[in-house]
Amino acid sequence: xxxxxxxxxxxxxxxxxxxxxxxxxxxxxxxxxxxxxxxxxxxxxxxxxxxxxxxxxxxxxxxxxxxxxxxxxxxxxxxxxxxxxxxxxxxxxxxxxxxxxxxxxxxxxxxxxxxxxxxxxxxxxxxxxxxxxxxxxxxxxxxxxxxxxxxxxxxxxxxxxxxxxxxxxxxxxxxxxxxxxxxxxxxxxxxxxxxxxxxxxxxxxxxxxxxxxxxxxxxxxxxxxxxxxxxxxxxxxxxxxxxxxxxxxxxxxxxxxxxxxxxxxxxxxxxxxxxxxxxxxxxxxxxxxxxxxxxxxxxxxxxxxxxxxxxxxxxxxxxxxxxxxxxxxxxxxxxxxxxxxxxxxxxxxxxxxxxxxxxxxxxxxxxxxxxxxxxxxxxxxxxxxxxxxxxxxxxxxxxxxxxxxxxx
Amino acid sequence: xxxxxxxxxxxxxxxxxxxxxxxxxxxxxxxxxxxxxxxxxxxxxxxxxxxxxxxxxxxxxxxxxxxxxxxxxxxxxxxxxxxxxxxxxxxxxxxxxxxxxxxxxxxxxxxxxxxxxxxxxxxxxxxxxxxxxxxxxxxxxxxxxxxxxxxxxxxxxxxxxxxxxxxxxxxxxxxxxxxxxxxxxxxxxxxxxxxxxxxxxxxxxxxxxxxxxxxxxxxxxxxxxxxxxxxxxxxxxxxxxxxxxxx
Ligand code: SF4
Numbered sequence: 001x002x003x004x005x006x007x008x009x010x011x012x013x014x015x016x017x018x019x020x021x022x023x024x025x026x027x028x029x030x031x032x033x034x035x036x037x038x039x040x041x042x043x044x045x046x047x048x049x050x051x052x053x054x055x056x057x058x059x060x061x062x063x064x065x066x067x068x069x070x071x072x073x074x075x076x077x078x079x080x081x082x083x084x085x086x087x088x089x090x091x092x093x094x095x096x097x098x099x100x101x102x103x104x105x106x107x108x109x110x111x112x113x114x115x116x117x118x119x120x121x122x123x124x125x126x127x128x129x130x131x132x133x134x135x136x137x138x139x140x141x142x143x144x145x146x147x148x149x150x151x152x153x154x155x156x157x158x159x160x161x162x163x164x165x166x167x168x169x170x171x172x173x174x175x176x177x178x179x180x181x182x183x184x185x186x187x188x189x190x191x192x193x194x195x196x197x198x199x200x201x202x203x204x205x206x207x208x209x210x211x212x213x214x215x216x217x218x219x220x221x222x223x224x225x226x227x228x229x230x231x232x233x234x235x236x237x238x239x240x241x242x243x244x245x246x247x248x249x250x251x252x253x254x255x256x257x258x259x260x261x262x263x264x265x266x267x268x269x270x271x272x273x274x275x276x277x278x279x280x281x282x283x284x285x286x287x288x289x290x291x292x293x294x295x296x297x298x299x300x301x302x303x304x305x306x307x308x309x310x311x312x313x314x315x316x317x318x319x320x321x322x323x324x325x326x327x328x329x330x331x332x333x334x335x336x337x338x339x340x341x342x343x344x345x346x347x348x349x350x351x352x353x354x355x356x357x358x359x360x361x362x363x364x365x366x367x368x369x370x371x372x373x374x375x376x377x378x379x380x381x382x383x384x385x386x387x388x389x390x391x392x393x394x395x396x397x398x399x400x401x402x403x404x405x406x407x408x
Numbered sequence: 409x410x411x412x413x414x415x416x417x418x419x420x421x422x423x424x425x426x427x428x429x430x431x432x433x434x435x436x437x438x439x440x441x442x443x444x445x446x447x448x449x450x451x452x453x454x455x456x457x458x459x460x461x462x463x464x465x466x467x468x469x470x471x472x473x474x475x476x477x478x479x480x481x482x483x484x485x486x487x488x489x490x491x492x493x494x495x496x497x498x499x500x501x502x503x504x505x506x507x508x509x510x511x512x513x514x515x516x517x518x519x520x521x522x523x524x525x526x527x528x529x530x531x532x533x534x535x536x537x538x539x540x541x542x543x544x545x546x547x548x549x550x551x552x553x554x555x556x557x558x559x560x561x562x563x564x565x566x567x568x569x570x571x572x573x574x575x576x577x578x579x580x581x582x583x584x585x586x587x588x589x590x591x592x593x594x595x596x597x598x599x600x601x602x603x604x605x606x607x608x609x610x611x612x613x614x615x616x617x618x619x620x621x622x623x624x625x626x627x628x629x630x631x632x633x634x635x636x637x638x639x640x641x642x643x644x645x646x647x648x649x650x651x652x653x654x655x
Contacts, residue, residue, distance in 0.1 A: 007615055011622040029570045037564075042637070043536040044648055046624035049633030053536070056623065094612050097547065097569065098540045100647075255627050270627055349510045363513035 001081055007091070009081040013061040013072050014107050017164070018050075018220060018252045025137065025159050025215045032133025034096060034103075036159065041102050054105040054139065055095050059083055059120060063109030067177040069166070069225040071257045072109045082111065085123035093132050103137030103159070104128070110143055118146035118154065125157035137215070142188050144180065151188055152212075155195060160215035160247070163188050168236035172226035175262045186244075192217050193244040216247035223278060224254040224271040225263060231292075231301035234281055238292040241285065251278045277303040284309055287341060288334050306397040311337045314374055318389045321374045322381055326355050338371030358382055370396065410450040412439040413491075417483050419455035420491060421463040424498060426453060436491035471501040474509055481524035484556045493519045531560035537638070538565075538576065539647050541613075543603050546573035550645050552580040561585065562592045617651035 001009075027036040042051035058072070060082035066074040083091075092104045106124060110117050121140055128134040139160040142151055155161060165185050167173045173180055192213060199212035219240060221233060237249045253270035256263065281303060284290040288310070295309050296302070304312045314321065314337050323332055325347060333344040343365035350356055350364070358377040362368055373383040373392045385391045409431050413419035415438045427433035439452060467476045479497070482490050500516045501508045511517055530553055538561065540547040547569065551558070558578045562585045565574065569587070576585040577597055584597030605613070643649040 004615060004618055007619055008622050011619050015623050015625055029567050031570070033569065033571065035568050037535075039532075041532075041536045044620065044646065045634045045637040046620065047631060047634055048624045048626075048628035049630035049637070050624070050628075051637070052620070052623060055619070057619075091615070095616060097542065097572070098612065098616070098647075099536075099538050099549070099565075100616050102536075253628075255625055272628065346512055350512065353507065353510055360513050363518060 003087060003091070006081045006083060006087070007057070009079050010058040010061060010083060011056070013058045013109070014056045014105075016071070016252060016255060016257075017056065017105070017107055018250045027135055027137075027159075027214075029135045032135050033093065034134050034136030036103070036135070036137045043099070043101055053102040054137070055092055055101045055103070056105040056107070057083070057088070057091075059085075059088060059106060059108040059117065059124070060111045061109045062111040064112070065110055065177075065179050067166070067180070068258060068260050068263055069176055069222055069254060073258065076258065085120055085127060088124045089127040089132065092128060092136075093134065096134070096136055103139070105139040107141040108143065114143040114145035115147055115150060118143045118150045122150060122154045122157075125154060129157045139215075142192070144184050144188055146188075148191060151191060152195065155192060155213045156210050158213055160218060161192055161213050162218045162220070164220040165236075165240075166220065166222050167226055168221055168228050168232045169226075172228055176226055189217065189219070189240075189244045189246075196245075217244065218246055218248040218250060220250040220252055222254045223251050223275050224268075229296075229301035230274070230278065230281070230303045231296045231298070233278060234285070234292045234296055237282060238285060249282060251275050251282070273305055274303070277305065277309060281309045284313075289331070307393070308337075310335070311370065311396060315389045315393050318387060318392075322376045322383075322387055323374065324379070325361065325375050325377045326351060336371055336374050338367035338369065338374070340365065410434055410442070410448050411436045412442050412450055412452045413437075414439060414453075414455050416455050417480065418457055418460040419453060420483060420494065421460035422456045423453045423491075424495065425456075425459040425463050427495065433495060436495055438491075441488075467498070467501070470505060471498075472506045472509055475501055478520055478524040481527040481560075482520055484560070485523045485527045486555050487523050489519075490523065493523060527555045527557060528560075530555050531557040534561055535564055537642055537646065539645065540574065541605055542609050544606060546575060548574070548603075549576045550579050551576065552641075552645065553578065556581060556583075558583060558585050559594055562587070562594075566590070566592045613647045613651060617648050620648035 025036045026038040029035045040053060042053050044052045046052055061072045061078070062080050062082060063072045063074055071078065088104070088106065095101045096103070106121060108117050108121060121143070125138060125140065128138065137159050138157070139162065140154060140158045142161050142163045144163055163185055165182070167176060170182050173182060195212050196216065199209065202209045203211070221236070223233065233251070240246045240249055253272050253275040254264065255270045256266045256268050259266055281295050284295060285292065290313070294313055303309055307315070314335070323336060330344055330348055333339050333347055334341065346364040347356060350360065355378055358380070361371070361377065373385070373387065373395065381387070385395060411423040411427065411433045413423045413436060420436065423433060423436045434448060442450070444450065464476070467479065479494050482494055487493070496516045497520045500514065504511070508517060512521060534551060534553060534557060538549045538551055540549045556578070558576055561576060565576065566587050571589055573589055574587050575597070578584065579599070582596060582598045584595055585592050586595055638646070638649070
């Protein structure tokens with residue numbers, strides 16, 4: 001099979017993985033080719049509107065496992081192919097020089113054994129880093145079950161590593177990926193987390209110590225393949241952030257690729273809106289210091305599809321509103337629907353120079369369409385309807401059509 | 409009095425200098441595109457690097473580096489009122505000093521912020537959307553951006569492609585960034601002699617186009633969103649849109 005055919009097959013198998021961001025590290029070129037920008041650069045957008053920043057491929061789509069939701073599972077009858085480590089390295093360099101990509105995201109099915117596959121992933125990095133002196137971004141998937149030593153030496157060459165947990169609970173893993181268990185997935189996560197922390201403290205003493213996974217680790221959960229609620233997903237996300245200090249948790253609306261008794265029918269369309277809401281909720285966890293149970297709880301375990309999670313939270317907590325723009329603390333400002341990190345900072349800065357009046361707010365980036373029901377400005381309320389949950393909800397829902405997020 | 413300058417950043421700063429120390433400028437315009445009229449007298453300003461440097465330093469010291477950067481971005485924009493935005497902004501800037509950075513919504517500040525943002529947005533976009541072809545002896549890229557952003561791309565690619573020779577050619581403005589492995593310079597440039605793409609080059613273009621079509625998920629197709637990110641006007645310089653079977 002020629003490179004062209006292999007690329008087609010192995011890009012196909014990797015496309016459901018959503019982690020496309022190359023953000024997180026700033027790295028200069030030190031006498032080779034390439035650098036990394038921490039803000040992440042999108043190089044193009046595919047026909048589904050998703051940003052393409054990395055060459056995202058599988059090393060192989062042969063797999064000894066049989067995860068129900070996966071195109072590459074063992075029992076599927078699909079064209080199979082494997083790249084040699086050198087082929088992947090060459091493709092990366094040639095695409096990179098032409099500025100098609102920001103780096104490599106290498107994933108893989110498990111061919112023969114976890115160690116065999118992990119070793120070959122290591123070889124790709126070895127060629128790129130040591131032979132081509134490539135300083136661009138590399139994200140690799142860790143093969144659960146591979147030797148600690150192998151994972152460690154790969155981590156010294158990668159920018160980011162990830163182990164996809166795919167399902168938020170042990171039960172759904174058992175149902176859909178019977179060969180995997182949470183402890184088996186958590187073990188390498190824990191190891192990487194441990195190494196990152198240790199590496200950071202070593203680097204404080206010895207500057208020359210090589211960086212270990214400088215862009216941190218991430219994971220992905222498939223949404224909609226199992227019956228798990230948003231509550232389980234967001235809870236799991238929070239745990240992953242707290243326990244392993246993950247940089248990102250990605251969500252991937254399940255695109256039905258297989259038939260099976262435990263899977264949604266092939267005709268089911270991917271729950272894009274739900275995915276979108278989960279990203280919004282994740283945003284609240286990471287940047288707005290929300291706790292998981294403020295976002296969803298046992299009484300309402302699913303996110304509201306009509307309204308974004310910040311508005312839903314505000315509507316459940318109407319007693320806190322309206323907040324006076326000229327007095328609210330930074331943390332309070334951040335909790336106002338329609339006020340983002342940038343506009344909250346601008347409000348704080350401009351307030352030092354004098355009172356803010358309502359007209360200023362729009363220019364500062366505040367989305368008044370939403371914010372006006374939750375604020376007063378110099379004592380005046382501009383919402384026009386009583387500050388009452390049901391009424392405000394009616395005024396705000398349904399919100400604009402779902403848009404797909406660019407993931408960075 | 410209208411001031412007419414040669415279109416260079418130095419020329420613009422020189423005009424600002426004269427507007428401060430000689431006669432106040434009513435407006436500043438590039439000489440090449442100026443529409444003379446009977447009611448406003450005009451004078452041609454010769455660009456003077458020494459005077460320009462004085463204005464440059466004054467902005468840096470009395471206002472802020474941030475303002476300086478913003479002005480430069482606005483200067484690179486295609487907005488025809490840009491010189492007057494800058495003139496008015498600086499009038500306020502020399503009154504307020506660094507405080508000007510906090511009055512985001514002021515009518516003399518907002519147009520600067522908005523215009524600079526458009527320029528930096530386009531520059532950032534092209535960090536990703538620029539495509540090089542390998543001619544065998546150097547890498548060559550064409551772009552036709554709305555704003556004059558090539559200089560904003562140069563450092564990035566000089567670092568990224570250190571050790572390679574490359575040309576980034578703004579076809580719309582007949583300009584190019586030319587980089588000889590480490591140093592780069594901006595030059596007038598009116599097009600390469602058509603060098604046909606080599607076989608290897610075509611091979612990698614095909615691979616990329618193929619990859620590009622395979623990576624999209626059928627059930628999630630969203631052409632509108634794609635158009636939002638990659639506007640039609642940029643597409644003819646993008647291998648994957650030119651070559652892929654989808655288009
Ligand atoms: S181990 Fe990975 S590639 Fe193999 S079937 Fe499971 S999800 Fe698919």
